[in-house]
Amino acid sequence: MDDPLIRDPHGGMPRLLAIMRALRDPEHGCPWDVEQTFATIAPYTIEEAYEVADAIEREAWDELRGELGDLLFQSVFHAQIASERGLFDFDDVANAIADKMLARHPHVFGSESNAKSAEQQVQDWEAVKAAERAKTAETGVLGGVAKGLPALTRAVKLQNRAARVGFDWPATDEVIDKVVEEAQELREATDPAHRAEEFGDLLFVVANLARHLQIDPEEALRAANAKFERRFGFIEAGLEARGKRPEDSDLAEMDALWNAAKVAEKSAPDEKTD
Numbered sequence: 214m215d216d217p218l219i220r221d222p223h224g225g226m227p228r229l230l231a232i233m234r235a236l237r238d239p240e241h242g243c244p245w246d247v248e249q250t251f252a253t254i255a256p257y258t259i260e261e262a263y264e265v266a267d268a269i270e271r272e273a274w275d276e277l278r279g280e281l282g283d284l285l286f287q288s289v290f291h292a293q294i295a296s297e298r299g300l301f302d303f304d305d306v307a308n309a310i311a312d313k314m315l316a317r318h319p320h321v322f323g324s325e326s327n328a329k330s331a332e333q334q335v336q337d338w339e340a341v342k343a344a345e346r347a348k349t350a351e352t353g354v355l356g357g358v359a360k361g362l363p364a365l366t367r368a369v370k371l372q373n374r375a376a377r378v379g380f381d382w383p384a385t386d387e388v389i390d391k392v393v394e395e396a397q398e399l400r401e402a403t404d405p406a407h408r409a410e411e412f413g414d415l416l417f418v419v420a421n422l423a424r425h426l427q428i429d430p431e432e433a434l435r436a437a438n439a440k441f442e443r444r445f446g447f448i449e450a451g452l453e454a455r456g457k458r459p460e461d462s463d464l465a466e467m468d469a470l471w472n473a474a475k476v477a478e479k480s481a482p483d484e485k486t487d
Contacts, residue, residue: 229286230303233293251294258287259361270435317341339377354378365430368420376424385425391418447474 218224218231236246261284268277292303317338320327329337354377358370375381382388395418399411423430448470452462459467 229289230293233286233289237293237297246290249290249294251291254287254290254294255361258284258291261287363431365416365420365423365434368417369424369430372421372424382421382425385422388418388422388425392422444471444474444478447471447477 216231216235218228219235221228224231235241236243239247261280265277265280265284268274268280288306289303292301292306296302315322319325320329320334320337354374355371358367358374360367362370372381382391392415395411395415399408399415402408402411420430423433448467449459451470451473452459452467
């Protein structure tokens, strides 16, 4: 491709769009890019969103620019496929979100007062979204909650929707009681299909408990994953100091090292532990 815009280091968004068109060119483009569809690209889109979140969580600001670019490229990719099919183009995408932001912020771009609390603005936002759903086929209380969301996040969103119309436990203790009940039902399940169903019920109630405690379950699980990685790394280091690997050890030895890791963390300054 000899388009000078593609070589312009300051070409900005037009340059990126031109690169995407070149990659998808049926004759001169990249065979892999040409073969892709909405469905094949979607998993990469989700992955890139998580990488953005990961960079933010680690405060890796030098990486964040690149990760945001990767995520932006996913939007550009989907928009290019849509343009080729005559559905919409990238400008339509940008204009659609701009129109939505104007409509959902009348206290900034309209005549409404912006002298509101953040909580009131959230309530107003939800009211606007409900009105938008009413104009579509998504008329049910639970309509429009994306099925592609992580399961725990989607569970919380579904529960929030139901809670807004009064379908919710009034007290956190009642949710904890339900967690215990679901755990017992899982214990009593016998066949694999029943166990899977009861396990799903338990996870759903745990997500509800997180909502009542105002905890993001995805964030909490990510923190637990990081803690597990950190402590298992301590086990590996301890075994290595003894000239061993995990596969050369046993549960009792590794469990002792795990407990030592917990003690070390609790004695370390500014270390968050359980």
